[in-house]
Amino acid sequence: MEYGFNVPNGGPLAVPEHIGTIARHGEKQGYRILAIPDHIVVPKGIDSPYPYSPDGTLNFPTLLAGECLEPIALMAYLAGITTEMRLLTSVMVVPYRQPVLTAKLLSTIDLLSGGRAVVGVGAGWMAEEFPPVGAPPFEARGRATDEYLRIYKELWTADAPRYEGEFTSFDDILFHPKPVQKPHPPIWVGGESKPAKRRTVRYGDAWYPIGCNPRFPMDTLGRFAAGLDDMRAMAEAEGRDPVSIDVAFWAVWYGASEEPIMTDDGERMLLSGSADDMAGDIQAMRDLGVRHLVLQMLRPTIEETLDAITQFAEEVRPRADG
Secondary structure, X not given: OEEEEEOOOOOXXXXXXXXXXXXXXXXXXXXXXXXXXXXXXXXXXXXXXXXXXXOOOOOOHHHHOOOOOOHHHHHXXXXXXXXXXXXXXXXXXXXXXXXXXXXXXXXXXXXXXXXXXXXXXXXXXXXXXXHHHOOOOHHXXXXXXXXXXXXXXXXXXXXXXXXXXXXXXXXXXXXXXXXXOOOOOOEEEEOOOHHHHHHHHHHOOEEEXXXXXXXXXXXXXXXXXXXXXXXXXXXXXOOOOHHHOEEEEEEOOOOOOOOOOEOOOOOEOOOOOOHHXXXXXXXXXXXXOEEEEEEOXXXXXXXXXXXXXXXXXXXXXXXXXX
């Protein structure tokens, strides 16, 4: 199992000193993924429901204050201060950025980092953020996301890339350097809905759900297994071998309580409870095919954050991997 955690992109920890300390400490402790969230601007008025809270309320004070470091720039910074950890956009909202430029930025980071870029992608949920960044219409976000993913792959792999689409077209161009990773940096498709699973099957190298989506909950082993079975059935229906699709999981609630968290059906939430409970969950998830696990390690202070990173590495991981 490959373990990782998110880096701060807003609030008092989102400064170079703390970001560097957190990243280097995680690398020293044996983590291999740094996950980077994505927002560019934050509208003062947000009516769009946030998909990962029970009532649709956006519950991130730093984001509501407009504090958000740009993820591709942060990715480049992290590439310079780490040597082994993979750099994951978690997730990049694909329609926000012009696809040819984005493909070049990610290719450049993959080259400069020695092949450590992982492109986590999603279609986005905040309608109000689309107009100010020049994105396609919010209603077209799914079509734009699929088209942009096709464009990335074309630019990263073709000797003479060309594309004609609904949102972008190009021909008669050179695109170098190509990414270090072949055929391209892995694409992890975020999301739990049917469209997200379908996008995974068609364009993704891995499925990367968050377990706490109230519309598509995957916060217990049974619920997650059912979602995974559904994605794999979709792959078979589209003629793709399900084994070819890697599986990652993002547990945003990790460390929210020292006690087991109970779900609405009375079961213990995945990755909550004692070290033994969580180690057992990880072993069961590994048996289902999960190879990458991203955890929420950020705490109010730098000291608490470093302690959380250490605690998992010393108390949970040895039980899970032993």
